[in-house]
Amino acid sequence: MSWLRNLVDGLRSLIRKERVCQELNEELDGFLEMAVEEKMKEGMSRQEAGRAVRLERGSLEVAKELVGSAGWESFVETMWQDLRFGLRMFCKNPGFTVVALLTLALGIGANTAIFTVINGVLLNPLPYPHPEQMVSLAETLPPFPQFAISYPNFRDWARMNHTFQAIAAYRQNNFNLTGSGEAQRLKATQVSAAFFPLLGVEPVIGRSFSPEEDKPEGEPVVMLSEGLWRSRFGGAPEILEKALILDGTGYRVIGVVPKDFYFCCESTNFRLGDVYLPVGAWNVPWMHDRGAHPGLFAVGRLKTGVSLEQARAEMNAIAQNLATAYPDSDKNAGIVLAPLKEQMVGNVRPVLLMLLAAVGFVFVICCVNVANLLLARSTARAREFALRAALGASRGRTIRQLLAESAVMAVVGGALGLLLAMWGTRAGLAALPQALPRANDLRLDPHVLLFTLTVSVLASLLFGLAPALQASRVDLNEMLKEGERGTGAGGHGMQSAFVAAEMALTVVLLIGAGLMIRSLTRLWAVNPGFDSQNVLTFTVALPASAEKETPNQVRTTVDQLTEAIAAVPGVNAVAITDGAFPMNGDSEVGFWIEGRPKPSTQREMPNAVNYIVGPDYLKVMSIPLRHGRFLTMQDNLHSPFVAVIDEYFAAQYFPNQNPIGEHLNLAGFNPPLEIVGVVGHVNQRGLDDNENSPATVQIYTPVAQIPDEYISLLAKAEGFVVRTQAPNYPTTTAIRHAIEANSQQVAYDFEPMEGLIADSVANRRFTMILMSVFAGLAMVLASIGIYGVTSYVVGRQTHEIGIRLALGAERRDVLRMVLGKGAKLAFVGVTLGLCAAFGLTRLMASLLFSVTAHDPLTFVVVAILLMAVALAACYMPARRAMRVDPMMSLRYE
């Protein structure tokens, strides 16, 4: 209990300081009085007695001080004094304070912003109960490490496994919503009945799907997203039991999915939908075909205590069983399992870690700058410290006071930084919405606040300690004697070292940014095989009634639509596209060449990217024709079946042979197609297509030769691509009006081809922009740093320069002297930086494109750039030095 008394007593001394002080005074006065009286009894005069007591007992004033400073509360009190003193010092020096605070706020803010992102994306658990049990599943099918699952296979996995509590499949689809109000194109997500319970998602109202509804014969039911429910149906609970007309069929609404439901991102192939439907109820032929892979992926929840390895082993066994049972479709097929989190954030991890490193560098540079400011100031305050020391302040006491000042600064800077970070993350994410998965999980939570606090405290130590140590090591005599001019070199050595260090860090950042910029320019310069300029893509949804039309009616509708679009003024060419589309959709088909042995199973067939297009496609995309001819209007159901291949195909399968006139067989398609032409290769998956994956071969087949059994696909929605005269001529509105005037079709998803290309490099662009921002920031800070040190040195040397000039030195020499010092500093920093960069940039190799991590051009340009900037920063103080008036500077003495 004694600590409690200690606390209470201490608090009492703090709070009722006057009273406690008075009591002590009275007690000590009494003590003195009694001692004096005792002495006087021995015959001394009062004065003599007083002196004798002081000699014997020591000074009572000192005793008072001792008692006052013995308890813990005195520590608090001096701290409080130091803090107040610090604040006063800052207020007296607003220029210095503002610069230092802004620098700190920038450093801490940038760090907090990046940490917010890392915290949200990488560190936070997924927003589901027991996220560590969540596993994503896909098929593997050589050469594809991750492939869509065939639905019959999925059903078998779900039925045969013992390691999962449940597994659920999902895929994306689109529907036209009609009936109530304006027709609307909806993003739909088809999921297994197990999907929502597995993720622990509770519907806002209603319920999720039952296993019976997740079957072909189940009742058609739908769940709405909360967003759609509120925007279109005003959030009325009466929506339950009502029906939505999707593509002409009525679906009963059974529940609403909450808006904070999250399960997303490219690599899991999931998309948040406007509506959700049971995937098992989707009654189309390829859902029952084990050889078909209709864009299906799965997520599972492991049973408690089951490890991922156990699940992998079991799923491997299941895959082998299936391969034995269904060799035609499942031979070589496997099942790939990955922790869901890894799947969701895996590809951004290196980016974020690199950004964290970069922003850490910026932080160190900020601290170094503030430390330099403080150093310069503490040299200016040297007399103050000397005076303190002379009056009996210990070294520790001085350090404590200076650290308290830094702490004040760091805390204020940290608070500003936090504001900056909150604003910055929001603005950054708004500007780059698709670059990050889980972006909506980002928020300020205790982790982030703790991080900022730690960073601020760290900062105050980092930038406060050096100046404090420096200032406390004063030589009293020298200092008081020398007066205002202070010592010559003093803190200047440490400051120079700091500046060289920040130059080095800046070099590393600049080189990192430079390499990203170079990669991106290289990437932009890549010829994707087509001309994206003035190319517009969009999708048209046919009315639901079209599905009931005969195949020939559908073909006529499509032709009419094409004509209507072609007739819009400003449209140079138009083509319908189906199957694959560059940068925006994959579709592959197994094939073998007529006259060569047919692979025994579909699995062993090579695959080709399959573009199913209209005759003007080549013209729209500006893909060069190499040999033969492209598809024409005459290629239809009444003429021989034809295909056009790309040059890679020709080189790989027909080396030293003319492919034209040869025939191709496509899996699931009869009869063989005659090759009538060869065209240029296009980058299918992105600008960096061939960099990381083997080039795929490509086949073009005419839309007009799609057989009757597949034409219903076209009847739902079809992609169009048009070449326009100018970027915004005709406008998307003009095209939409032309289409809607034709019939009740809806055109949507307008996207310039250039936009699709830009999206394919979004990740790299995000990194590049942030790296450039950080590098730019670092460069500005480093220039301020070198400017500050040079100005400071010039200021201290005014006298010396004056003497030199008086003794006949040329002004040019003075300029050269000052610049030379700056250049030496910069050179040391740049050299160190180049060495560090040489070691560090290899860590970002995976983010680069056709640039080595040691790209000489980047290294040289950065070195020159930074030297130039540093010299420019030194030039201003150097000019000031040159203009020193010898008379003035000597008289100033």
Place this chain on the structure above:
Amino acid sequence: MPKESSDLVQGTLDMLILKTLALESMHGYGITVRLEQMSKGTFRINAGSLFVALQRLQRAGLIRSEWKPTEKSRRAKYYSLTQQGRKRLDVKTREWGRQVTAITRILEAS
């Protein structure tokens, strides 16, 4: 120079103060006088050391204080032992005795 408390063995001042207060409650000056009397003038107590020690003992709950009139009808702060202080004194005294015996034995061994 008169002898000061710095000549006391480290940490013994607290024990001596407790001992002084064991008989009766006393004010600060009384404590110094009593200590000097009992030590026959060997120890001179500095006011600073005394009052710091008193504050420390009080915060540790070993003594308590109260303002009372002196015999010369002046107001003074009187310190007295608490229950805890009395126990501590016992412990310290025994410990001290053991240490002194041990040290003496070492010094007398030839």
